[in-house]
Amino acid sequence: xxxxxxxxxxxxxxxxxxxxxxxxxxxxxxxxxxxxxxxxxxxxxxxxxxxxxxxxxxxxxxxxxxxxxxxxxxxxxxxxxxxxxxxxxxxxxxxxxxxxxxxxxxxxxxxxxxxxxxxxxxxxxxxxxxxxxxxxxxxxxxxxxxx
Numbered sequence: 190x191x192x193x194x195x196x197x198x199x200x201x202x203x204x205x206x207x208x209x210x211x212x213x214x215x216x217x218x219x220x221x222x223x224x225x226x227x228x229x230x231x232x233x234x235x236x237x238x239x240x241x242x243x244x245x246x247x248x249x250x251x252x253x254x255x256x257x258x259x260x261x262x263x264x265x266x267x268x269x270x271x272x273x274x275x276x277x278x279x280x281x282x283x284x285x286x287x288x289x290x291x292x293x294x295x296x297x298x299x300x301x302x303x304x305x306x307x308x309x310x311x312x313x314x315x316x317x318x319x320x321x322x323x324x325x326x327x328x329x330x331x332x333x334x335x336x
Contacts, residue, residue, distance in 0.1 A: 213287075214259065214287050217287055217288070217291040218241075218243075220291070220295055221243050221245075221254060221294070224245065224295065225245045226243035226252070226254065227243065227244055228241060228244075229244070239257075240257045241255075241256040242255050242256075243255075243256075244273060246269060247299065248299065249268065249269050250267065250268060250269060251266070251267050251268070251269055251273065252264070252266050252294065252297070253265050253266075253267065253273050254290070254291070254294055256287065259286065259287050260285070260286045261284075262285060262286065262287050262289075262290040262291070263282070263284050264282065264283045264284075264290050264291075264293065264294045265279050265280075265281065265282045266279075266280045266281040266282075266297065267279055267280060268280065281297065
């Protein structure tokens with residue numbers, strides 16, 4: 190009995206979409222919006238923008254991007270239900286320039302925590318994350334999780 194190997198066409202196994210190139214802040218923000226990020230712009234008492242904060246809730250996780258300056262960007266992936274500004278548990282984090290950090294954020298898998306097994310991800314398998322943003326003091330908002 191002989192066995193022959195069957196070659197599958199390359200198109201039978203789609204490759205993941207390439208990470209979009211971030212050439213400037215505007216294109217980086219546009220790619221985040223396309224990915225589902227929503228933005229708030231916290232302000233100080235004088236009305237000056239302190240940061241641009243993007244948040245996306247998905248798959249039992251929350252991705253947060255805080256842009257303070259072109260070379261001062263912080264991105265985190267945290268379990269749903271954590272305090273966005275001061276999380277007790279951080280699943281992934283990156284800091285640096287707009288280009289470096291946004292490229293890392295956009296290359297993150299949609300439903301997986303880098304370096305974690307599926308059963309190690311807090312919130313996975315639970316009910317979908319539901320809630321809404323509630324306005325607070327001027328320029329601030331808070332995520333309220335539905336119960």
